[in-house]
Amino acid sequence: MNGAIVLCALLALIAVASAAHCGTLQRIKVKMQWAQAYSAGIDRGLFGNSLWTNIFNYAPPARDLFKSVNSQDMQSPDFKAHITRVIGGLDRVISMLDNEATLDADLGHLKSQHDSRNIDPANFVVFKQALMATVPGVIGVCFDFPAWEACYNVIARGITGSDIFA
Incomplete structure (x- = not known):
């Protein structure tokens, strides 16, 4: 009996530890769930509108960061x-999660684009909150929050270089 309890505790500890990082299983799961959430065709536009509505609901001042693309009118072509x-x-970048060399190169490219805009890493926290609300709204209860959080942190750290995503 004690051996079974120890084994269960050990397996639970392993499960928690593996969920806390963006390992191979988590990367594949995020890719699969993203493909379901991002979908295709008109659903992509609806997903994008939902995501940005969530961003602006979580952080109304964020709208000012996107004045140059007419953020006051989310239906504008810009x-x-x-x-x-x-x-x-x-x-x-989600599609590259299981190819680290390519992912790292693309994240480096995105970092150079974002560095030149002087974007505060805290904005990526807001984006994360909105993403973590939007994706499960599409895919439902199968959403794997720990996997998404860990893998999003890999992406955000790669773009921002910030340790807040470590």
């Missing part, structure tokens, strides 16, 4: 194009 660019970039 802002819709911005949504498409951002989510397209996210789609690209």
